[in-house]
Amino acid sequence: MQTETPSLSAPWPVKPNELPKEIFHREDIFQLELERIFRGPVWHMVGHVAELPKPGDFKTTIVGDVRLLMMHGKDGRVRVFHNSCPHRGTQLETAARGCRGEIECPYHRWVFNMEGALVSASGRDRFPATFRNEDYGLRQLKTEQRHGLIFSTFSDLAPPLDEFLGPAGDVLRQALGGDERVTLLGYQKVVYHGNWKECSDNEGYHAPLLHRAFRLLKWQGGKGTQAVSPYGHKTISAELAEAPKGKFLNDPSLIELRDPSRVPRSFVAQLFPLNLFVRHLDVINMRVAFPLSPHATEVHYAYFSRQEDDSEMCAHRRRQAANLLGPSGFISLEDGAVFDRLHEGSYTPGTVAFQKGVTDDGGIESVQLQNDEASNLFKWQVYQSMMGFTHD
Amino acid sequence: MIEFQTLALVDTLQAAYIRSLNSKDMKGWLACFAPGNGQYECRTSESDEQDLHLPLMLDDCYARLQDRVLFITEVWSGTYTDYATRHFVQRISAQRGADGLYQVTTNFMVAYTTARRQTEILVAGRYEDDIAVDKTAATFVRKRAILDTITTPRYLVYPI
Numbered sequence: 001m002q003t004e005t006p007s008l009s010a011p012w013p014v015k016p017n018e019l020p021k022e023i024f025h026r027e028d029i030f031q032l033e034l035e036r037i038f039r040g041p042v043w044h045m046v047g048h049v050a051e052l053p054k055p056g057d058f059k060t061t062i063v064g065d066v067r068l069l070m071m072h073g074k075d076g077r078v079r080v081f082h083n084s085c086p087h088r089g090t091q092l093e094t095a096a097r098g099c100r101g102e103i104e105c106p107y108h109r110w111v112f113n114m115e116g117a118l119v120s121a122s123g124r125d126r127f128p129a130t131f132r133n134e135d136y137g138l139r140q141l142k143t144e145q146r147h148g149l150i151f152s153t154f155s156d157l158a159p160p161l162d163e164f165l166g167p168a169g170d171v172l173r174q175a176l177g178g179d180e181r182v183t184l185l186g187y188q189k190v191v192y193h194g195n196w197k198e199c200s201d202n203e204g205y206h207a208p209l210l211h212r213a214f215r216l217l218k219w220q221g222g223k224g225t226q227a228v229s230p231y232g233h234k235t236i237s238a239e240l241a242e243a244p245k246g247k248f249l250n251d252p253s254l255i256e257l258r259d260p261s262r263v264p265r266s267f268v269a270q271l272f273p274l275n276l277f278v279r280h281l282d283v284i285n286m287r288v289a290f291p292l293s294p295h296a297t298e299v300h301y302a303y304f305s306r307q308e309d310d311s312e313m314c315a316h317r318r319r320q321a322a323n324l325l326g327p328s329g330f331i332s333l334e335d336g337a338v339f340d341r342l343h344e345g346s347y348t349p350g351t352v353a354f355q356k357g358v359t360d361d362g363g364i365e366s367v368q369l370q371n372d373e374a375s376n377l378f379k380w381q382v383y384q385s386m387m388g389f390t391h392d
Numbered sequence: 393m394i395e396f397q398t399l400a401l402v403d404t405l406q407a408a409y410i411r412s413l414n415s416k417d418m419k420g421w422l423a424c425f426a427p428g429n430g431q432y433e434c435r436t437s438e439s440d441e442q443d444l445h446l447p448l449m450l451d452d453c454y455a456r457l458q459d460r461v462l463f464i465t466e467v468w469s470g471t472y473t474d475y476a477t478r479h480f481v482q483r484i485s486a487q488r489g490a491d492g493l494y495q496v497t498t499n500f501m502v503a504y505t506t507a508r509r510q511t512e513i514l515v516a517g518r519y520e521d522d523i524a525v526d527k528t529a530a531t532f533v534r535k536r537a538i539l540d541t542i543t544t545p546r547y548l549v550y551p552i
Contacts, residue, residue: 096542097442186439186446189543212467250462251455298543303446322450328434328548330463336547337472 005388012389015362024195024346030294038064041157045275062290081138148180166229175267175279182304190327194339196291203373224370232272232382405530410479418461426531434537515541
């Protein structure tokens with residue numbers, strides 16, 4: 001039975017560029033988002049095969065509020081399971097990553113193989129005669145890979161993955177460097193004190209204004225394009241002006257673009273509901289996030305190098321990753337700060353209203369420039385529709 | 393056995409370090425590092441355990457230390473919601489290395505207080521420091537803050 005859509009204090013605004021602030025902090029709305037969006041007909045980018053490159057490698061993660069266990073099987077497939085024993089529901093794996101030949105539940109020693117099949121269960125002679133191992137394998141999500149990126153969905157109603165990704169699929173490929181041949185460099189993990197929708201609502205407008213580094217270093221060329229998809233994704237392909245040498249930083253080597261295959265261009269793929277992939281300078285960054293509550297969102301930044309990188313290039317990517325993005329990143333700390341402030345500000349009545357790239361009647365300009373913000377409104381239309389909010 | 397005088401200089405340096413961070417004195421923080429070749433790194437123990445070694449902050453040359461000060465005091469100024477820290481430290485080992493530097497390990501716990509005057513634990517972990525000591529003073533040649541805290545409870549403006 002589907003939960004009813006909660007009533008808002010006023011109908012959903014008629015103007016497409018307006019949003020009610022209460023959706024950013026109400027617990028009942030958050031619970032419905034978990035049901036209709038996170039467990040709904042969407043695909044989630046849960047990781048990259050480079051995080052678990054060989055059979056037996058595993059990673060635990062969360063989508064919405066559901067605990068998941070990803071495992072690389074002997075057959076080379078990466079599967080995504082509920083991180084829960086099908087017997088009594090015990091959490092199966094507690095580590096963030098690792099490698100195991102099998103999965104054993106500590107409570108009653110049920111053992112599963114790397115493909116999630118139940119191999120043995122202690123005391124089986126006292127089980128009902130109807131018990132069959134094949135009925136008690138790990139519960140698995142529908143999972144597919146593109147460019148090594150692993151996508152899962154809880155819903156049989158999700159569209160085909162390529163249709164869901166649309167043009168964002170090619171932006172992901174470009175951001176990865178052309179194909180899946182990347183190596184994991186590491187992670188940074190942080191909790192931002194904003195609603196998940198605030199943490200995924202960044203737009204092109206803010207970039208040169210909030211991030212003073214963009215201005216000081218003259219990184220923001222301003223010549224770039226945005227594209228949106230019917231499933232709520234947004235991609236930005238942005239040009240970066242060459243940073244002036246020795247004008248501001250004592251160590252300008254930090255912001256050098258060393259990958260010879262690239263023009264000064266950054267790629268951003270913001271996937272509905274809560275995934276982000278960024279290629280900025282030589283940083284290759286995937287963001288997997290999960291809402292802890294209406295008021296907090298945990299973000300895991302995963303960074304990659306290319307397999308063809310030599311040790312010097314790896315060190316350069318590691319150095320840029322450590323300093324440019326993440327919870328202390330020179331060009332992303334301000335985002336975390338704004339997420340917190342957006343959330344505090346949502347505890348005031350009324351609506352917010354996007355403006356840049358919006359038409360006179362509150363609609364969306366057909367062409368969205370690099371530093372416009374109205375491209376986010378396509379995502380909000382998807383959100384409104386999935387949540388069932390109406391204008392009356 | 394390390395002389396008491398040397399340990400006193402090491403402890404004086406660590407005290408100056410945490411005093412500068414607790415008072416947001418970034419010039420004072422920079423002054424704790426060996427001029428010209430000091431380095432700072434902040435990473436999680438998870439990164440080490442998984443053999444990944446991706447830091448949260450990496451100032452692998454003195455110019456990078458200077459740039460960190462620049463960002464905190466100028467570039468980010470006015471954008472972040474400020475918070476105050478209290479660092480609590482406990483030196484647990486010290487030895488003289490072959491290179492003449494003192495290798496000092498120090499546990500730390502850092503509390504932070506928000507603008508609303510609520511206090512929580514920010515991170516816990518250990519410092520692994522390489523310290524140059526002369527007759528009158530000590531400086532960090534390499535300072536590594538290794539966090540037991542894998543997921544930081546907020547964005548980090550200041551070094552740990």
